[in-house]
Amino acid sequence: MSAETLSAPPGRSTSRWTSLPSLWRQTPLSFRIGLIVLVIHLLVAVTGPFWAPYGFSQMGTGRPLSGMSRVHPFGVDQLGRDIFSRVVHGSHIVILLSLSGTFLGLVVGAVLGLFSGYVGGWIDEIIQRFLEALISIPFLVLALIAIAAAGPELSGNPVLIVLVVALVYAPRIARMARSVAVDIATRDHVTVARLRGESAWSVMRRELLPNATSVLLVEFALRAGYAPVLIGSLGFLGFGLRPPTPEWGLMISENRALIIVTPITVLGPGLALASLVVGLNLFTEGLARILGRTVKLGVQ
C-alpha cells in the first residue's frame, strides 16, 4: 500500500479571533453590560484617589448632615467628611480585598477539589466530609467564627479579611472542582497518563486543570460577585476593617443611625456596593453563557 501522508486541512484556530468588534457583537447582552459596569468600577478604583474632591478622612468639608448637594453628591457625614470622596477612595480596597480573597479561595479550593476527585477512595471521603461540615455553617457565621478565633490583635487586619473570604469560598469551589475531576478522571487520556506513571500532581496540572478552567473561571467570577457583600457585611457588623478606613460596609454601618435624616449617606455606599455586585453577576452570567455553562445566580 502506498505510504500516504495525510495533509493537514486548514484548522479553525487560525481564524478564531479575527475581528474584535464582531466578537463583541456575538457576546450576550448581560456580558456586555456587566463588563461596562466592571470597567467603570475598576477605572474609579485605579484613578479615584487622584481626582476625588476630598481626602477620605478629611473633616470639615461641609456642614455635617447637610444632605445631597452639587458639591457633596452623597452628602456629608457627622464628622463633616464627604461621603462621595470616601466611596471613591474605598473602591480599590473593596475590589482588591474581594478579588484577592476569592482568588486565594479558588487556588486552595481547586487544588483540594481536583486532588480529592482524582485520588478518590477514603482520602476523598475524608476531604469531602470535612468540606461539607464547613459548608453547612452559614457563611457569615463561619466568617465570624474565624475572626473570633484569630483573636483581637488581628482584628481589622486586611490580610485576615482576605483569609476569611478564602476560607468561606474554598470549600464551595472545591466541591465544584471535585465534580469536574471525578468526571475527567475516568477518561482515557487520564488513564494514559496514569499508565505512564505520572504523579497525581502532574495529572492534575496537565490533564485535569486545563479541562476544568471554564468551570473554575465561572466559579471565580460568581464568588467574586458576592465577596463585596461578605466584606461589607463584616464591616457593617464591626468585624471587618477599622474606622476610618473608607470601606463601604463600614460606612453604611457608621451612618445607619442617620438614615432618617440624610438617607443618601447610606444609599451612596450602598449604591456603589450594589452596582459592583450586579455588574459582576451580569458579567459572570454572560461569561458562563459564552463558555456554554449554566449557573444559578442567587444568594449563596
Place this chain on the structure above:
Amino acid sequence: MIDAEPVISVEGLSVSYRQGAGFLRVVEDVSFAVAPGEVFGLVGESGCGKSTIALQMLGYRPPAMRTDAGAIKFEGRDLLDLDRAGLDRVRGARIAFVPQNPTTALNPGIRVGDQIDEILAAHGAGDSRVRVARTLDLFGLVGLPAKLDFLRRYPHQLSGGQQQRVCIAMALACDPAFVVLDEPTTGLDVTTQEQIVALLIDLRARLRMSMLYVTHDLGLLSQIADRVGVMYAGRMVEIAPTAELFTDPKHPYTRGLVGSIPRIEDRSGLPARPLRGLLQRHELPKGCPFAPRCDWATQECFEVRQELEPAGAAREVACWRWPEISVPPDARAVSQAPEIDHAETLLAIDNVSVIYGSGRNAFVALRDISLDIGKGETFALVGESGSGKSTLARAVAGLIAPAEGTIGLSGKPLTGLVRNRTPEERRLIQFVFQNPDASLNPRARIAKALSRPLEFFFGRSSEANVQAALADVRLDGKYAARFPDELSGGERQRVAIARGLVAEPSLLLCDEILSALDVSVQASILALLQRLKIERGIAMLFISHDLAVVRMLADRVCVLFRGDIMEIGRRDEVFSAPFHPYTHSLLEAVPTPLKPHPQRGASVEAAGTPSATGCAYAGRCAWQIGEICETERPPWRETGEGLRIRCHHSLEELTRRATWPNEPPTDTQDRRAMQ
C-alpha cells in the same frame, strides 16, 4: 420489483445546515425511490449526509436544518409540505423509525410494554386490553418472550440485542408501510448483530414492508438490501442492485469502498485498493466531489458536475468516465506480513484470573488464562463483548491486579498494579484505547500530547521528535499545532498510536482501536499497523471483535468466551477446521459480501448462565454433548501444529462438524439467477 409504484420517493432533495452565519449544503439533489417490499440500503462514510436523508424521510426538521429543494412523495403527499399535525398522523403509523442506539432511544424510566402502548394509544389502536394483546403479538414477532411480566421490565433489565428488538417492535406497532433504520446494529457485537439482521430479513419476508437501511457497513447491506445507494459528500454517486454493486462497482468511490472491506475469506492480506485520503468538505471541487481522492480523475472531473446517468439495467452512476474505468484496477496490494517465528517470549501470562468485586458479588472476569506473546508478534484476542478481552489487556497494563497468576515481561515478573512498576516496565508496554475522542486531552495540542511521553521517559523532547512521531503515523507536521477537536476520528487514532510509539515500547496493547472508525479509515489504519509491524518489530496484543481484521493482521489468535480460552493457535489454524464450536459460530456470524443469507427465523437470544465447573460455552453451544459440558471442564485438544481447542468433542468430530467457510458462488450468472 422496481417497476412497481414506489412506496416512497425522494425527488431532487437538497438540505442545508446552519453553520455560523451561513448555511452549509449537506445533501445535494438526491433522488431515489423505494419499491413495495424492497430494502434500500444507503451507505457512505460519516458526514456524507445519509442520516440527514433518513431524518428528512421521517419529516424530522431540526431548527438548524433547512430544506432547499425537492420533495418526498409518500402515499400521494409530500412529506415536506405536511404540518406538525399531519406529520403526527403519518409518523409512527405509516412511517416508523428504528434508531442506532436502543439504550438511549428507550426511556429508562418507563417499562418497555408501556413504551409500545404509548405509540398504540397515540394512533388510536383500541382499548388497553386490545393494546396489551397487540404488544404481546409484537414481542412474539420480534423474538422476545411474549409474556406479561416481560412487558413490565425496564430497559436496563434487557440486553442490548433485546432492547433493539423492543425498538423494532415499537416501529412495527402500527403496521407501517415504510421503516427507516438508522445504523440499527452498529452498537451491537457480531453475534447479536447477526441475530438482528436475521430478524429483519425474516420480518421483511413476512410483513412485506419497505425499508431504508442506513449504515456505513457495506458488508452488512449485502445480506439484507435489495438495492444500494452510495452517497459521497451529500450526493448520490451510484445506485445498483446489491449483488452487482459488490461484483461490479462502477463508480471509483464504490470501488474503493468495496475494496476496503476486510474479507474474511480473502487470504491475500490487505484490500486490493483501499481508498486514500478523507472526505474534506471544505475543499470540495465544484465538479465531482470525489475527484481529489479519485485515481482516475482528470482535470475536467474537477470542473464538470457529475449527474446520475443510467449504466446498464436498473443501475445509475454519477461518473462520466465509468465505461472507461470498468476494467479492474491494478492491484496495489501488499502481501500479508510473513508469520514470525517467535523464538523468544516477550510477554508470558501464567494462570491469570481476574475477579471483580468480592464475596457474593464476585464476578470472575478471567478464569485461569495462560498464553504467551513472542517478540514482534501480533497476537489477537477475539470474543464478544463481556468475554474478558479488555480485562486481559488492562491486567497486562497494570490497571487491574490479577487475583491469581503472574504476568511476566521478558522473563521478569511484573507487579500487579502500574504504580508499583518501574518506569522502564511502564515504557515498554503502551496502551491504545478504543475511542480516540476520549484518549486525547481536548485542551492539549497534538505536539504536547506527543512530547509529554518523550519528556517523561527520556527527559528530552524536541520539535523534531514530534515531527518524526507524526511522520511515523503518516500525518503532516502541521497537525502538531492542532487541538484534538480539529482532527477527524481516524486522525486522532493515528495520534494516539503515535503517542504509544514515541515511548519505543516492545508491546502495544490495542483495545478495539478500529471499531469507532469508518471502514475506509479502518483500512488505512490497518495498513499503518501492518507497516509498523514489519518496520518496527513491535509486538501487539490486538483486541478486536472483527474477525476479518484479525485475519489480516494477526500472527496468532486466541478466542475468549466469558473469561475462558476456547481456542488458541496460529492464525491459519484457528481460521480453518477443526473449530471450537464458539469460533465456528463467530465465523458464521461475520457479515461478508455475498455470503448466502443466514436461513434462520427469529430466535430468542440464548441466555444461559455459565457454570462454574463446566465449559463456559455450555448452554449456548450448538454442538453440546450433554450433561458433561455443564459439569466437567473440557480438556485441551491439541493438533500437531500447535492449535489448542478446549472442548469435549474430539478433534475429528470438530473437523467433521465444521461447515465454514460457506464459499460464495463464484460465477456472477449464478448469483443473478439466485436473486
